[in-house]
Amino acid sequence: xxxxxxxxxxxxxxxxxxxxxxxxxxxxxxxxxxxxxxxxxxxxxxxxxxxxxxxxxxxxxxxxxxxxxxxxxxxxxxxxxxxxxxxxxxxxxxxxxxxxxxxxxxxxxxxxxxxxxxxxxxxxxxxxxxxxxxxxxxxxxxxxxxxxxxxxxxxxxxxxxxxxxxxxxxxxxxxxxxxxxxxxxxxxxxxxxxxxxxxxxxxxxxxxxxxxxxxxxxxxxxxxxxxxxxxxxxx
Amino acid sequence: xxxxxxxxxxxxxxxxxxxxxxxxxxxxxxxxxxxxxxxxxxxxxxxxxxxxxxxxxxxxxxxxxxxxxxxxxxxxxxxxxxxxxxxxxxxxxxxxxxxxxxxxxxxxxxxxxxxxxxxxxxxxxxxxxxxxxxxxxxxxxxxxxxxxxxxxxxxxxxxxxxxxxxxxxxxxxxxxxxxxxxxxxxxxxxxxxxxxxxxxxxxxxxxxxxxxxxxxxxxxxxxxxxxxxxxxxxxxxxxxxxxxxxxxxxxxxxxxxxxxxxxxxxxxxxxxxxxxxxxxxxxxxxxxxxxxxxxxxxxxxxxxxxxxxxxxxxxxxxxxxxxx
Numbered sequence: 273x274x275x276x277x278x279x280x281x282x283x284x285x286x287x288x289x290x291x292x293x294x295x296x297x298x299x300x301x302x303x304x305x306x307x308x309x310x311x312x313x314x315x316x317x318x319x320x321x322x323x324x325x326x327x328x329x330x331x332x333x334x335x336x337x338x339x340x341x342x343x344x345x346x347x348x349x350x351x352x353x354x355x356x357x358x359x360x361x362x363x364x365x366x367x368x369x370x371x372x373x374x375x376x377x378x379x380x381x382x383x384x385x386x387x388x389x390x391x392x393x394x395x396x397x398x399x400x401x402x403x404x405x406x407x408x409x410x411x412x413x414x415x416x417x418x419x420x421x422x423x424x425x426x427x428x429x430x431x432x433x434x435x436x437x438x439x440x441x442x443x444x445x446x447x448x449x450x451x452x453x454x455x456x457x458x459x460x461x462x463x464x465x466x467x468x469x470x471x472x473x474x475x476x477x478x479x480x481x482x483x484x485x486x487x488x489x490x491x492x493x494x495x496x497x498x499x500x501x502x503x504x505x506x507x
Numbered sequence: 508x509x510x511x512x513x514x515x516x517x518x519x520x521x522x523x524x525x526x527x528x529x530x531x532x533x534x535x536x537x538x539x540x541x542x543x544x545x546x547x548x549x550x551x552x553x554x555x556x557x558x559x560x561x562x563x564x565x566x567x568x569x570x571x572x573x574x575x576x577x578x579x580x581x582x583x584x585x586x587x588x589x590x591x592x593x594x595x596x597x598x599x600x601x602x603x604x605x606x607x608x609x610x611x612x613x614x615x616x617x618x619x620x621x622x623x624x625x626x627x628x629x630x631x632x633x634x635x636x637x638x639x640x641x642x643x644x645x646x647x648x649x650x651x652x653x654x655x656x657x658x659x660x661x662x663x664x665x666x667x668x669x670x671x672x673x674x675x676x677x678x679x680x681x682x683x684x685x686x687x688x689x690x691x692x693x694x695x696x697x698x699x700x701x702x703x704x705x706x707x708x709x710x711x712x713x714x715x716x717x718x719x720x721x722x723x724x725x726x727x728x729x730x731x732x733x734x735x736x737x738x739x740x741x742x743x744x745x746x747x748x749x750x751x752x753x754x755x756x757x758x759x760x761x762x763x764x765x766x767x768x769x770x771x772x773x774x775x776x777x778x779x780x781x782x783x784x785x786x787x788x789x790x791x792x793x794x795x796x797x798x799x800x801x802x803x804x805x806x807x808x809x810x811x812x813x814x815x816x817x818x819x820x821x822x823x824x825x826x827x828x829x830x831x
Contacts (some may be wrong), residue, residue: 326704330535345712346708347706347709347712350707352710355743356703357707362705364697364698366700366701367694367698371694374691374694375694375709395612426709426710
């Protein structure tokens, strides 16, 4: 088996005294798509934050392509080709759309620039119409597109999308899903966290279900039975 | 739009350049002082307005450069500008590096407190040791000279020449900073101000950016302090004190944080207002209490112009945009 793109073992994370993650294992291979599911407060975002170095796990290890990054600074981990689209978006309101994109521009690890400024504007024509607008003057859907576009500007190998369609009108959400599918098909590994389980299962190669800081299911999406969904996700 | 701004800038520059031909000596010196403070205010705005680092210890750099000049100058002769200015700026850069490595680990109100603490330390170093002549300070009997091959390039003792010298430096600093802030470096700072975590997630080593801007800001404050010491021919511990740090912070807030011209405007209004309000010929016995009127003015600006005086034009622009 080839070396995983990102592998975490036995992650224990805390917020102060609260023990949030209880020994979570996580693994994603190149080009793989993983749906990370679970009800609110089960540790999905905490897991992502622990993988990216925003939260230091108290125990366990995180490796990116075999390199131990458990104690590395977040910006170093980001430079290894991990891009994050945080929940609640993450645009810079005081910068224009163009500036938001340009400032993130970086060649990929292998030196390739598959995602150029022009390609982002082709992918998100709505952004192309608003280049001079401040990031704060965009609609929710446009902000989400900008955040995804900005993450792609770093030419990542792994894109983590945390609740990318939350709070968006159904039509806009459908656009975002189309874009996510396009990104997946371009060969970028993706971790998708979303409340729309149907869409996630449709896109994901593998699904991971979290309950109270533990992974209770981790297998190919097809094996995710109605029972599991009902029991752990409450739908 | 861009060319309109540069034309406006050129006109302002020209008006200032012509002022010494019509102004009395006192006013020429006053405007030179204002321009020096404009450099000081712009340097602080880099931290407060662009990077979200509210420093209450910026006078440390201002005073340090002044003291370096005073210590380097021979007792009754002029120091060389070629050596004393770079050394003063280097001292500020070193102080910024040393303190920056510590203070930049904090943020918000803690940042305010530690910057204040470091500035007060420096204050007492010069106040209580023989190094700086105590509270009496040190006199500079001659302005530093700009010599080239035995001849003086500029007669800086002449108040007009000194004025143009300062004007040239203000313009240079403004242009330099504008280019810098327009580049990716400036955008990164704005990004750090609005959300540092997000910038780290994008792969930016935010600490290095903050240290870089902190050092640049300290050096420019040092340039202002050097010029101020040069103009007054005198340094004392007050120029390092928290009063000076507070004044320059008020200038930045008054003018409008996050705009270079706003900071410069704030310096102008603050110093000219101080001059007017404390004028006994106009206000008689009330002039003694000029700080009261100044305080009311600052409160009024904070209440009605949250974006500072520079926001006046910005607000109009915003209205124009919404109306079409």
